[in-house]
Amino acid sequence: MKKVNHTSKHPEFLLKSALNVSLVSVIAIAPFTVYDFYVIKNGMGFLGVIAILFCTFNAVLCFKGTYSLPLNLFATMPIMAGCSLAAINVWGVTASFWAYPAVLTCYFVLPLHLARLANIVYLAIILPFGWYNLSPDVFARFYAVLISISIFAYLTLKEIALQHAQLHRLSITDVLTGLNNRFLLSDSLENAIFINQCEKAPMSILMLDLDHFKKVNDQYGHDVGDEVLKGFAAIMKASSNSNDILFRLGGEEFLILLHSADENQAIQAAEQIRSHVQKSKLLPEGELTVSIGVCELVCNKHRKDWLKQCDANLYLAKNRGRNKVVACSQR
Numbered sequence: 001m002k003k004v005n006h007t008s009k010h011p012e013f014l015l016k017s018a019l020n021v022s023l024v025s026v027i028a029i030a031p032f033t034v035y036d037f038y039v040i041k042n043g044m045g046f047l048g049v050i051a052i053l054f055c056t057f058n059a060v061l062c063f064k065g066t067y068s069l070p071l072n073l074f075a076t077m078p079i080m081a082g083c084s085l086a087a088i089n090v091w092g093v094t095a096s097f098w099a100y101p102a103v104l105t106c107y108f109v110l111p112l113h114l115a116r117l118a119n120i121v122y123l124a125i126i127l128p129f130g131w132y133n134l135s136p137d138v139f140a141r142f143y144a145v146l147i148s149i150s151i152f153a154y155l156t157l158k159e160i161a162l163q164h165a166q167l168h169r170l171s172i173t174d175v176l177t178g179l180n181n182r183f184l185l186s187d188s189l190e191n192a193i194f195i196n197q198c199e200k201a202p203m204s205i206l207m208l209d210l211d212h213f214k215k216v217n218d219q220y221g222h223d224v225g226d227e228v229l230k231g232f233a234a235i236m237k238a239s240s241n242s243n244d245i246l247f248r249l250g251g252e253e254f255l256i257l258l259h260s261a262d263e264n265q266a267i268q269a270a271e272q273i274r275s276h277v278q279k280s281k282l283l284p285e286g287e288l289t290v291s292i293g294v295c296e297l298v299c300n301k302h303r304k305d306w307l308k309q310c311d312a313n314l315y316l317a318k319n320r321g322r323n324k325v326v327a328c329s330q331r
């Protein structure tokens, strides 16, 4: 079983853009490589072949869904930058245009912080190459445009990264309570099962459902119902450890994944929440109660069976009169 990484270090964007850059580079470099061999500029031709081979390899990897940071950082990027520098050295001003796609390549094949670093290093290295091979007025324009493109690419990609992070946060968060929504539930349970198997750490889940919540809405209105849900989420947060993961499954149903908690510890945590809710003043009048199903993970259990067992315990808690905690050993 593999650990699931739901907050992937490398966004889908990088995988796709690295694939596109690699494919376009192969198509763009190939005819010039053939030409370099034709005019017996074998050194340039050889560099072109290396660039084509690495870009093809990178494209195949990306196509198969693997983004390799070492490959892009230590091969693709330096080779593309090296080709553009060598081209300026050999062909002078005619080849200076290659510097622009080389700068953009940094931002399309590397994570932003590394792209910025690679861009600065590239600008520093190309400075003497350009100065030596271009006339001063051409060099001034060439370098000014190169810096402008670098700033433009950095600001654009930074904005995309910010928006991506914001969208990701929104997609996994329940707007009303600020807890996780269902989106990450499967991955979080899979990770818990993985940790349980590797580290033998006990894992438990609590399934919580507010009692007679329909009556709360009917009696006090939907707005008060919403405030009650927010207040209940706050009680859950206050009663949880930093390692625990809290979800709103939908409506008035919630789930807590307790890391390193066996059944007894999970029952204690559930009882604490149940009694806090009962003592809380979340309702304008009368008391609010919650029923909780508890289930510790047992060896080789599938996540769906784990959830189903916990749901059955919650169902028992409701059937036994509500405001109850029921674990597997109490069935």
Ligand SMILES: Nc1nc2c(ncn2[C@@H]2O[C@H](COP(=O)(O)OP(=O)(O)OP(=O)(O)O)[C@@H](O)[C@H]2O)c(=O)[nH]1
Pocket: 176, 209, 210, 211, 212, 213, 214, 215, 217, 221, 222, 223, 224, 225, 226, 229, 250, 251, 252, 318, 322
């Ligand atoms: N205020 C508010 N109500 C919600 C929200 N989502 C679901 N509900 C209400 O939650 C209520 C759930 O009712 P039921 O599923 O019958 O459950 P219950 O009344 O709590 O009864 P038991 O679970 O059997 O104790 C429904 O009236 C839904 O309209 C929400 O986001 N805000």
